[in-house]
Amino acid sequence: MVKIFIDEIPVEVEEGTTVLKAAEKAGISIPHLCYHEAFPPEGSCRMCLVEIEGLPKLELACSIQVREGMKVFTKSEKVVEARKGVLEFLLAEHPLDCPICDKAGDCKLQDYYDEYGLFESQFSENKEKRAKKVKIGKNLIHDQERCILCRRCVRFLREVVKTQELGVFERGIHSSVNIYDLTPVNNNYSGNLAQICPVGAITDLDFRFKTRTWFLEKGESICPLCSRGCSIVIEYHTGHYRFGIPRKVYRIQAHTNLDVNGFWICDLGRYGYSYLNENRLDRIIINREEWRLDPVWDTVMKFLAQKIKGLVYRGKTSRIALILNSWLSNEELFLLHKIFKNDLKAGKIFFADPPQEEGDDFLLTAERSPNKRGAQEMGFDIQPVDSEALAEETDLIIAFGSFLEEAGLRGVLERIETKVLFASHLSGLDSLFDIILPTPLIAEKGGSLTNVDGRIQKFSAALDSPGDSRPEWSILAELGREAGINFTFYRGFTSPEKIFKSVGKEISFFRVEK
Amino acid sequence: MKEKILSQHFGLKNFYQIDEYLKEGGYRAVQKSLQMKPDEILEEVKKANLRGRGGAGFPAGIKWGFVPKVDKPKYLCVNADEGEPGTFKDRYLMSHNPHLLLEGIIIASFCVGIHSAYIYIRGEYEAIALRLEGAIAEAQEKGFLGKNILKSGFDLDVIVHRGAGAYICGEETALLESLEGKRGNPRLKPPFPASVGLFNCPTVINNVETVSNIPLIILNGADWFVRKGLPKDGGTRIFGVSGMVEKPGIYELPIGTSLKDIIFKHAGGMKKGKKLKAVIPGGMSAPVLKADEIDIKMDFESLVEAGSMLGSAAIIVIDTGTSMLDVLKAVTKFYSHESCGQCTPCRIGTSWIDKIVRRMAEGKGSKKDIDNILRLASNILGKTLCPLGDAAAMPIMSITKKFRKELESRL
Numbered sequence: 001m002v003k004i005f006i007d008e009i010p011v012e013v014e015e016g017t018t019v020l021k022a023a024e025k026a027g028i029s030i031p032h033l034c035y036h037e038a039f040p041p042e043g044s045c046r047m048c049l050v051e052i053e054g055l056p057k058l059e060l061a062c063s064i065q066v067r068e069g070m071k072v073f074t075k076s077e078k079v080v081e082a083r084k085g086v087l088e089f090l091l092a093e094h095p096l097d098c099p100i101c102d103k104a105g106d107c108k109l110q111d112y113y114d115e116y117g118l119f120e121s122q123f124s125e126n127k128e129k130r131a132k133k134v135k136i137g138k139n140l141i142h143d144q145e146r147c148i149l150c151r152r153c154v155r156f157l158r159e160v161v162k163t164q165e166l167g168v169f170e171r172g173i174h175s176s177v178n179i180y181d182l183t184p185v186n187n188n189y190s191g192n193l194a195q196i197c198p199v200g201a202i203t204d205l206d207f208r209f210k211t212r213t214w215f216l217e218k219g220e221s222i223c224p225l226c227s228r229g230c231s232i233v234i235e236y237h238t239g240h241y242r243f244g245i246p247r248k249v250y251r252i253q254a255h256t257n258l259d260v261n262g263f264w265i266c267d268l269g270r271y272g273y274s275y276l277n278e279n280r281l282d283r284i285i286i287n288r289e290e291w292r293l294d295p296v297w298d299t300v301m302k303f304l305a306q307k308i309k310g311l312v313y314r315g316k317t318s319r320i321a322l323i324l325n326s327w328l329s330n331e332e333l334f335l336l337h338k339i340f341k342n343d344l345k346a347g348k349i350f351f352a353d354p355p356q357e358e359g360d361d362f363l364l365t366a367e368r369s370p371n372k373r374g375a376q377e378m379g380f381d382i383q384p385v386d387s388e389a390l391a392e393e394t395d396l397i398i399a400f401g402s403f404l405e406e407a408g409l410r411g412v413l414e415r416i417e418t419k420v421l422f423a424s425h426l427s428g429l430d431s432l433f434d435i436i437l438p439t440p441l442i443a444e445k446g447g448s449l450t451n452v453d454g455r456i457q458k459f460s461a462a463l464d465s466p467g468d469s470r471p472e473w474s475i476l477a478e479l480g481r482e483a484g485i486n487f488t489f490y491r492g493f494t495s496p497e498k499i500f501k502s503v504g505k506e507i508s509f510f511r512v513e514k
Numbered sequence: 515m516k517e518k519i520l521s522q523h524f525g526l527k528n529f530y531q532i533d534e535y536l537k538e539g540g541y542r543a544v545q546k547s548l549q550m551k552p553d554e555i556l557e558e559v560k561k562a563n564l565r566g567r568g569g570a571g572f573p574a575g576i577k578w579g580f581v582p583k584v585d586k587p588k589y590l591c592v593n594a595d596e597g598e599p600g601t602f603k604d605r606y607l608m609s610h611n612p613h614l615l616l617e618g619i620i621i622a623s624f625c626v627g628i629h630s631a632y633i634y635i636r637g638e639y640e641a642i643a644l645r646l647e648g649a650i651a652e653a654q655e656k657g658f659l660g661k662n663i664l665k666s667g668f669d670l671d672v673i674v675h676r677g678a679g680a681y682i683c684g685e686e687t688a689l690l691e692s693l694e695g696k697r698g699n700p701r702l703k704p705p706f707p708a709s710v711g712l713f714n715c716p717t718v719i720n721n722v723e724t725v726s727n728i729p730l731i732i733l734n735g736a737d738w739f740v741r742k743g744l745p746k747d748g749g750t751r752i753f754g755v756s757g758m759v760e761k762p763g764i765y766e767l768p769i770g771t772s773l774k775d776i777i778f779k780h781a782g783g784m785k786k787g788k789k790l791k792a793v794i795p796g797g798m799s800a801p802v803l804k805a806d807e808i809d810i811k812m813d814f815e816s817l818v819e820a821g822s823m824l825g826s827a828a829i830i831v832i833d834t835g836t837s838m839l840d841v842l843k844a845v846t847k848f849y850s851h852e853s854c855g856q857c858t859p860c861r862i863g864t865s866w867i868d869k870i871v872r873r874m875a876e877g878k879g880s881k882k883d884i885d886n887i888l889r890l891a892s893n894i895l896g897k898t899l900c901p902l903g904d905a906a907a908m909p910i911m912s913i914t915k916k917f918r919k920e921l922e923s924r925l
Binding site for chain 2: 041042043044045046047049057058060063082085086088089090092093122123125126128148149167168170171172173174175
């Protein structure tokens with residue numbers, strides 16, 4: 001360990017740490033534009049210059065490594081003047097179009113000007129003419145006027161994706177980032193470019209002009225669209241309940257998770273968020289009027305528990321069929337396994353999952369459900385829905401509906417007496433079941449998932465769940481208590497964390513040593 | 515002139531051909547070196563206090579000593595990208611005396627343990643590049659290059675690589691990038707090329723004139739070399755004198771010769787009817803000296819004391835009939851054109867200053883502009899990724915400060 005002083009604050013860091021990182025540890029943020037943790041320091045923006053006692057010139061905090069006893073000054077007059085100088089240069093050639101720039105509110109140049117600038121421009125020459133609104137990829141618009149040539153985008157495509165669609169053309173003041181010979185950026189990670197651009201030079205067509213960043217709330221979650229389990233941030237507008245304007249997700253960004261996805265997510269995960277907004281089921285639907293059920297949870301849960309109790313009493317629990325999926329959390333799968341397989345010995349358990357597709361050698365996996373590994377480790381034998389077998393000797397079906405194929409079930413379900421569907425979306429299935437109950441999506445509840453590498457990742461609700469929806473773990477814990485099988489075991493399951501403790505106790509795979 | 519060592523054979527007919535070169539005792543230094551131990555060569559070069567002739571003046575022996583003894587290929591890059599305005603010495607050395615350079619390359623490579631050497635030559639020197647390639651072929655035929663040189667067991671290949679005409683590629687790390695086939699942008703240092711250089715391997719980068727001195731040091735000894743110049747700054751310099759003098763050209767003279775003497779004795783003084791106004795003593799990047807500041811020794815330390823630098827020893831002589839605003843305009847145009855665009859202060863600063871100066875030249879300037887030029891230049895100075903920023907800021911600041919009155923009179 002090396003001890004250094006940053007603005008007279010002592011801080012101990014490992015040998016080889018850069019001053020910028022050491023300062024972070026001391027709670028001091030040093031402004032930087034071209035530096036990004038994912039890449040080796042570039043040293044081109046010159047924003048991170050700091051003063052170091054004994055050295056004649058200002059040094060780059062992003063690249064200079066700590067030395068025992070080093071005294072660093074990040075706010076001395078010389079440093080502040082240098083930062084102002086750099087900002088003045090950058091802003092001389094930067095357009096003042098923040099009011100129509102998507103990055104406004106999220107822009108480092110804006111933030112630093114707020115912190116160090118606020119000077120009157122001395123620039124009275126003509127700015128260079130540069131191309132605005134150049135489409136450089138499916139979802140990417142490049143504004144060369146706004147570009148500060150930090151080359152994060154160029155380095156990302158060179159060092160991370162290795163597709164190298166972007167380069168720097170011309171030199172000096174005419175330097176510009178562009179694509180080669182009109183060949184667009186074309187890879188499954190292109191959306192990261194808009195995210196790592198520190199200014200509004202690369203913006204995302206999917207997000208462009210739709211809202212302002214300061215209207216958005218942010219919540220962390222895990223991407224459920226493949227089995228990698230990338231950390232994400234969901235950015236959404238809370239909506240205006242009183243005016244009937246619903247909550248709306250505007251974009252998904254990568255959240256840093258060095259163990260899984262680094263700083264990146266794929267375009268599939270980034271742009272595939274419409275399912276969070278559209279077609280949501282937010283209330284209980286009851287199709288059997290003759291049952292005279294109120295569409296409220298209490299009533300319906302009592303009805304369902306009664307059904308199960310009846311089968312238990314008659315010793316006919318094998319006449320229960322389940323259709324599950326690998327979007328269910330570890331906790332939910334645990335309860336399902338416990339209740340229906342161990343306790344009730346349900347006759348049939350199927351899984352309806354999205355089909356496998358092609359993966360890549362970076363983040364995207366061929367498996368397109370987030371928790372297949374969890375289901376396997378929980379002890380499920382994962383079989384696809386056999387619609388012929390489904391109705392044979394079945395009195396009660398409980399289905400979790402996200403990926404159920406309507407076509408295969410039509411005509412089959414009619415032969416089953418009681419049909420219950422848990423679903424997050426409205427669909428054609430709604431008319432085939434007797435009771436349809438709204439459930440939240442992964443982004444709207446807590447729990448844990450097991451990714452393709454067997455890593456167990458916890459998550460909590462990033463968004464409120466719509467309307468009357470209720471998380472599956474809570475429904476299942478209640479069923480466990482009320483179905484007359486083992487009240488005491490299910491009594492304490494009032495949160496995903498409490499359930500997870502039991503999972504760890506029962507199945508060694510889920511035992512987290514901490 | 516007896517002092518000449520590098521250019522002593524300039525003018526001999528066909529001296530660039532190996533047969534003529536051998537007649538004058540050529541390749542004796544290589545023969546001698548191959549019988550020495552590499553460490554002995556290194557000691558001799560260190561003792562000779564041979565400072566880099568490219569501009570920065572870093573001692574060559576110390577530079578070689580930085581190369582780590584690792585099990586990796588090592589490279590020598592000879593910087594022949596002579597791009598500093600006013601500088602035209604290396605072209606003469608290479609075209610008149612290519613085998614001296616090759617000898618230097620062989621000795622340096624043998625000393626450091628290098629088996630591939632590159633000569634990075636500016637693209638405009640096409641004829642010289644062809645001459646170097648011819649010389650390499652001759653040397654190979656005679657067994658001075660290639661496998662098992664003079665049966666010593668030492669192998670060396672020399673490759674001539676032509677640049678594409680960018681000033682920045684004379685900066686050593688941009689040169690490496692260009693040589694690797696990439697855009698000529700400087701690298702962030704450290705790591706220095708001695709440890710991580712060409713293709714990420716240890717690399718020595720020396721100027722043509724620096725390398726050409728090495729055979730002479732080996733043949734005549736370090737003491738002889740030091741006596742040719744100054745104790746801490748051995749040998750001669752090839753001064754390139756241009757501008758309003760009677761006899762512009764290159765002059766090989768001992769390090770420490772007075773600037774006044776170079777202009778008024780060797781270069782024949784000012785052109786008839788012209789009066790001295792200012793001198794740029796070390797290539798365009800060097801801060802300007804006024805007419806009354808030229809009684810000065812031309813060596814690294816003396817010029818630093820005088821607030822300028824020896825740089826590439828290119829002396830640009832400016833007469834009273836030349837407007838300093840025009841000089842300033844030439845300077846800002848050059849650096850704004852040649853900035854690679856990688857780092858902020860140089861990319862935008864040089865262009866901004868150039869725009870102001872051009873406006874001033876159109877008669878649309880104000881006093882505020884002159885203050886602004888100084889302020890902007892000081893925001894470039896010492897704050898850029900590579901020395902190009904300083905190279906631009908220094909002459910701009912010195913011209914603006916020393917000739918402020920004249921500039922103001924042009925507003």
